Amino acid sequence: MFRLIVGDEFAAAHKLSICGEELHGHNFHVWVAVEGNNLDANGMVIDLRLLRGWLTEILKELDHKYLNDLAYFKVNPPTVENIAKYIFTNLNRKIPDSLRLMYVEVWEDERQGVRYYEGCAT
Numbered sequence: 001m002f003r004l005i006v007g008d009e010f011a012a013a014h015k016l017s018i019c020g021e022e023l024h025g026h027n028f029h030v031w032v033a034v035e036g037n038n039l040d041a042n043g044m045v046i047d048l049r050l051l052r053g054w055l056t057e058i059l060k061e062l063d064h065k066y067l068n069d070l071a072y073f074k075v076n077p078p079t080v081e082n083i084a085k086y087i088f089t090n091l092n093r094k095i096p097d098s099l100r101l102m103y104v105e106v107w108e109d110e111r112q113g114v115r116y117y118e119g120c121a122t
């Protein structure tokens, strides 16, 4: 089994509904992992540029945005938890059946982040 990990980042602002929270921004760092068993003729599970491209496409929708204004985050508060779930759900739609999306990690800074996964993935 191979686990491939790619990362990217985006900058965005949000305001959470907890008491005293001000509007503020983060440079979010995102890591995603996929697993697959089979290598293609090039010796790859998947071309990492493809995987990174899909991730970048999704992050473009969030980059330099006020997250509270986006439709998804009007229904789901723009916490780092919901940001990770949003990226997972959208990326999972692009991942071919031969691979499994294991997790999406979103870090607000070097001290705190969230890993989102479904089922028993770690």
Ligand SMILES: [Zn+2]
Binding pocket: 014, 024, 025, 026, 108
């Ligand atoms: Zn924040």
